[in-house]
Every structure is written in C-alpha cells, then in structure tokens.
Amino acid sequence: MARVGVFICHCGENIGRTVDCAAVAKAAEAFPGVVKSVDYKYMCSDPGQQMIKDAIRDERLTGVVVGACSPRMHEPTFRRAAFEAGLNPYLLEMANLREHCSWVHEDRPVATEKAIDLMRVMVEKVKKNAELRPIRVPVEPTALVIGGGIAGIQAALDIAGGGKKVILVERSPSLGGHMARLSETFPTLDCSQCILTPRMVEAANHPNITLMTYSEVTKVDGFIGNFEVTVRQKARYVDPEKCTGCGACFEKCPAKKIPSEFDAALGNRTAIYRPFPQAVPNKPVIDAEHCIMLTKGKCGICAKVCPTGAIKYDDKDREVIVKVGAIVVATGFELWDHSAYGEYGAGRLEDVINGFQFERLASASGPTTGEIRRPSDGRIAESVVFIQCCGSRDPKRGVPYCSKICCMYTAKHAILYRHKVHHGRAVVFYMDVRAGGKGYDEFVRRAIETEGAEYIRGRVSRIYRRKDGRLVVKGADTLAGRPVEIVADMVVLADAIVPQPGASRLAQMLGVSYDEYGFYSEAHPKLRPVETAKAGVFLAGACQAPKDIPESVAQASAAAAKVLGLFSQPELEREPIVAKVNEVTCVHCRACIQACPYGAIEDKEIKDSKGNLIRTVACVNEGECQGCGTCVAVCRSGSIDLDGFTDEEVLAEIAALE
C-alpha cells in the first residue's frame, strides 16, 4: 500500500502570494495514499529538508511529492534529502507550483485550484514510480581545449599541470591569439609577447598537451565524460616533421602582397608564411588561396629552396576523431566592423584604424617596428585622436553593451603614443571612463595627469580627410558645452568587442546556449560562471563576454579546476532516465534505431546456449541515451518504455486530471 508524503513550499512569497499553500496541503491530505501533508515557508532550507527526512522515517513513506519551484532548480536538493533518509531518490517527485502556477496566474482561488490539481497529478505518478539506480559511466580523462589564445593556453597548462591529458585545438597556424599581437599590456605596461610567448612554448612542449594548430572542430558527439569530437586538420602543405623552420621558403616566396592577419592588414605576408617570428609551432604553412603553385600550377620556388624537402603540394585536409571527457571553449573575440559608422568614414579612411592596428603600430615587432606612422603615407603621426565606445553602447547601429576593456586600452594607447612621440598630441573622446580593476583607475589618471593625454567627454560626429591629407575630427565637448574640431593625422577607434565569427555555429555543435550577440551563456551568471548548460562543457575568456587578460586567465584557471574535478573520479553518475526495450515483444522493425537523434540504439543478437542466433532485437546504449523518448513514441509494438517516465506513470498523471 502506497504511503505518500506531500510537502508544499511557499517559496517565501513567490508561491504563497498567489496560492493558498495551507489549503493545498489540506486538500492533498484527502488524496488516496497520502499519509502526511504539510506546508512550509522554505522547503529547500535545512529545516524544510529535515521535515521531509523525518517524515520519510517516521511515516515509512514510499513516495514523496514536493510542491515547490521548477525541478531544474531543486530536484537534486530534495532527492538528495530523500536518499539520506533511506528512500530511493527516484521515488521523490516535484510539482512545479511556481513557474507553472503562481508566477503565471493572478487569481488566488483559481491558482490554488490549479495547484491542487498539479499535486494530485504528481501523487498519482509517484505511486507508480519504480526505484531507479544511477547509471555509472566511465570518464575519459582527456580534455579538449578549443582556442589557443591566452585563455585556452592557460586552461590547457593548468589541466596538464594537474596531470591530465589535453588536446589544444587552434584554428590559425600558431598559438597566441590576440594577445600575441598586443604591444604592451595595461596597467603595468609589461610587454605582451614577453609574458605570453614563454607560455606558448610551455604549452607546446608539455608532455600532457597535444597541440593541433591550423585545425578546427567540425563535429561534437557524445556527452559528459565521453565526447567524440571530430577535428579537421587543415592541409599545411609543409611536413612539420621535416621542416626545421629555417625560413628559406618564405624569404623566397614571390606572392608577397597578402595582407597579414597578424598585423591587422597594416603589413603584408607571403603565401607560405608563419604568422609572426615567435609563432608556435615555428613552422610555416601555405595559404592555398594565394599560393601561385596551388592556384596556377606553376612556381614551386619554396619546394626548390627547402633544404629538407618538407614542401608537400599534394597535402590534404584530414579529419581526426578524438575522445575526450570535457571541453573547454576559449574561442575569444573579434572587433566589431566600424564601417557601419558613416560619420567615421565608413571604413574608407586609411588613417582611421582600430585598436588592433594601433597595437601593431606600437609593437616593436610590428610593420613600423614600433614607430607610430600613419598608414596612408608612413608619416609620423603628430596628432592622434582616440575615440572610445565605437559601436559599444549604441543599440541602434552597434551593440548595447559596454565592451569593458576599451577604456583601459585607450588609456594605454595614449600613454604609449606619448612615450613614442613626445611632442605629439593625444586626444581621447569618451562617454564615461569605466576603469574598475586593480590599479586601473590609477592608470587612467596617470594617462591624464602625468602623460599628457587630453580627455574630452563627448562624441565625435564626423571625421573627414582634408585636402592636405590630414583628418578633421569634429565633436562635442559636453563638459565645456561647446563643439570641438581637432586636426589629426590618425584616428584610433575603440571598436566594440564581439564574438568570433562562427561562434554560434560552434555553440550549436556543442549544445551550448548563447546570447543574442553570440556570446556563450554560462550556467548561472553568479554561481556557475564557467560551466555551461551542457554538462562537461566549460567556458574561458572573451567567448563568454568582453574580458581583459587577467579576467580571461582567471576564468581559464577556474575552468581547468572544474575539469580536474570532473576527472578526479574514474566514473561519473548519470540520471537513470533512459529508454528500455522489452526484448520479448520487440519485433526488430528498426524504427527506433532510425528515429534516435543520438544514435544510442543498436541491434542486439540473442543467441541460444550453443551460440545459434535466435533473433535480433533493438538495444539501448545507456551511456548514450539522453532520455528524450522519441523511440518510445515511434515503437510500433509498444516495446520501449522510458525509465522515470513510463507509460504507466504518465497515464496515471493524465487519469488524475479527469
């Protein structure tokens, strides 16, 4: 005989305001099989949980229904309590009286009636519930890190340092990401390359890290602990085993006028190239789109000059499937394209550049070897205007959010410029200065007070090129309340931070949710900032939101800690909500095998004791089944049922409403 306990939570005012919880508890007392029914202000609190535990023991309950919030919120909490009191956790069910009732209704008597119905439904279900045991699945203790910028490198090094294997996949030919392109970093002005390149080398040489550069993730299958990821390794056309990185090939390559991605198109590269001298791995690749040999079939100079015969024009893309237990996504950001701003020249003014281009101009390894020369004619820029919030905080044409790092890097740019051109004028237009962070506001004050940057609060309304080639910048000084006009050699726009192109495609592959801009969503904005809603997939760096280097590194280490935590056990427990095939009645029509979106159903041969095949049936792989129920719906002979949601249980729920 069923002995069911009912526990109604007020959720503070959340449910209690609209639903008469005491009346619901009272009504539930009369349901057949209910032996205890109470209401309480906060059922998820310690005393609330204790109430459930005590009742399980004292009343020898065979089932529990908690009428509270969404099971997504507290089902694990209450099931744990039931388990601790000795009840199989799958004999506890939740009725959602908050999202499904109190939050969406206003009429108290009607909402109370509905709450009673919801309770009756779950009481009838729980009476049919069967004890279930968690499924244990093995964990592949190898992590995949997607993205070889500073966040990806940090996550990989931390996981590898924790003794676990890492596969680090990077789309471009070298590790380093955006940080490798930066000149100096705020707020300490230490050289970006000097602090980054040793970490790149460390990652490449670490015995636990397998590096896959010039590679992209193309498919993700599986689930936490057991992902199967397809990685496409793009053809490099250079055999990395034979190549010594001597550089003879790119010195002689005749296709020299290709805009360099690394130098933000301010410099050129050859068709066979390494992105920058400190690249890791320090071996060139051939850009097939621009290579004369690969496009026109003649040239072959690099193959002729290569002393080790490493050039392979017949190289092909390869797909590799790797098995990993966890994935860290660290795909970073890109800059918004300011050509949408017609008043700033719509991207057509050569001397109006973005932050990355200024970084390359200011970098000792850049196209001007660190001299601030304007792109149009190579003259030293005597006057530079920096414009913050270009595209940021502009819901109409750009993005509504603050890109967060621009106030700091603009201050840095102004300081670097004044260090390099002592007599030069650095003018910064800003909306607000947002310099929260350790040593950050002091850094901005330094730019203004001791480095001579002129800060003007206001927007720029127009930039145009004068007849003599200089730029006229017209704007407003909203503190002085007057228009300003500045003649400049160069304008640096702090373009908004946006996700990498293709970020949403990767998110769909991974099953990770993302916001309207394409930034990946964390599982909880405060309490689970590095997890995603997809178990086993973690976030690091600016793919989640605009972030600076310290924040990206901190989040990468946090993601690594989560991965190491997951890998600390050889197996992990999964919810036993999986489909089961009744082998006696299965007619092997294979409809379920075709319908399963996860490829979790396969053929199973039933043999007699002598090994003769009797018949073949469908069989669900518990490790891969996601419990979606599609197979249950398509099964013609009614031979499949879903544990936790059996036909009997669901029909009992429906019957309770009649």
Added chain:
Amino acid sequence: MTTPIGYYPGCSLHGTGRELDQSIRALAEVAGVDLREIKDWNCCGATAAHSLNHDLAVALPYRTLALAEDQGLAEVLAPCAACFSRLKGTAVRLARDPKLAQKMTEITERPYRGTVRILSIIEFINRLLDAGLEAKLTHPLGGLKVAPYYGCLLARGEDIVDDDPEQPSGMERALVAAGCEVVPWNFAVECCGGGLSMSKTEAVLDLSDAILSDAEDAQADAIVTGCPMCHSNLDMRQRTINAAGRGPHDLPVVYLSEILGLAAGIEPERLGLDRHFVDAMRVAERMTERSA
C-alpha cells in the same frame, strides 16, 4: 505610369525655387507622368511652425495630406526637401500615434486615413528611372564631375528617409544614369545654414563656404542638390561669400531634376538653368548626344 501622382510645390517652387518646379514638370512630361497639383494646398509649416507650435506643425501638413487623400491621390511628390520632411514626418507621426491623428481630425475638421505615400525628389526620380526614363536619357553629361549634396533633410529622419544618414547614396544611381561622375567628398550632409539665411546670414556664409570649398577640393564641376533652401544658400549667397573675402568660388549649384532633364535632352532654358546666380549654363555644355 498611368496613375497620376499628386504634386505639392510648396512656397519655394512657386517662388525662389522656380527652376526646381520647371525641371520637375519637364522631366515628368518626358517620362509620361501625370503630375496633379493638390487643390487648395497650404503651407507645410517648415522652419517656423515646428519651432513655435507643435500642434500647428502637424496640423498644417495634416490638412494637405487629407486634401490629397480626398482628391484620390495615393502618392504625393514634395520636391522641396523641407516640404518633404514635414509631410512625411507628419505621416510617420500620425501612423505611430493614433491619439495625435484623432486630435488633428478635430483641429482641421477633416478625416485622414493615412493612405497617402509621400515621395522625395530622389525617390520620385528613381521611380521614373524604374519606369523607363533611363532609356530616354539620350544626352548623357560626358563625365561631368558632381558632388551630390543631401544637406540635412534628404538623408535624415528615421522612417522618413531610407538611406544611410551619414553616408547617403540615394542620388548616385540617377547621376550615373545621367552620365555624371560622382566625386567622393566630405560635406554631403553638412549644414548649409538653412533657415538662418535671413536671420543670421553670417553663419550661412561660413557654413556654405565650407561646403563649396570641399566640393572644389574634390574637383567637382558642380554641386547637385534637391533642396531649394540649400540651393539658395549655395547659389544665391555665393557672391556674398566671395565678397566677404572667402573663396573666391565659382561653382554651379544645380538641382537633381535639372541634371536629369539635361540628360533627357530638354533645353536648358526650359529647365530654368539660365536663372541661376552662378552661371549653370556651362553644365549644359557638357551634354553629349548618345549615338543610337
């Protein structure tokens, strides 16, 4: 095009902007479009009304739109940029705010269902090109370098103008079809001084001087505009600008409809090209005859 298009000349086209009126009507004739002046139209309220009385600023264009609707006109061309902005702006506001429409019905004692579509000079000419005017442009202007000038009203206003307000390009198709070369320049949407022409002429001299100078720097042979106010500031005031020690400028300022009219082979005098303060007849000299 067989359906007639309503015509709202406004005060300018009957006065200082007569060339605009003449050239639009001549062009419509070539294109075979029937332009029908709205009977009993009234002032659009530009410059003065909307800075003094918000209700009046809407009521004036409202009455004209109601008349047009009543006279069975589905579309109305308002060649003057200011008239266009007031008429279209009113239509947009009425569509957004039913209460305002109700109030206007009471003030003017006329119903208006909001059925009239208002066309700017640019939209009108592009429409003519769509309807076959392109084939009738028998006298292309031989690569005349022009600086298209939109001023404040032909590129701006959300839901009023469908163009990039900072880098407009609405005139370019027509200019290229007329055989002109559009020069890149910086002052296409800068202010000419507008309504300050009378009250603060000094400001107009400064602003219009900058526009003329930039067009000259861009090596333009002429500035092309669609606004009679801009036209008078840039053309009529050019001599005063020079007299004030700026410039000296000698740059023809012509209407878009005049350029298209020339390319269609209409005599320059019929277009009013001989009525400009700065000699514009030299633009007509660039007409070539396209061999069939």
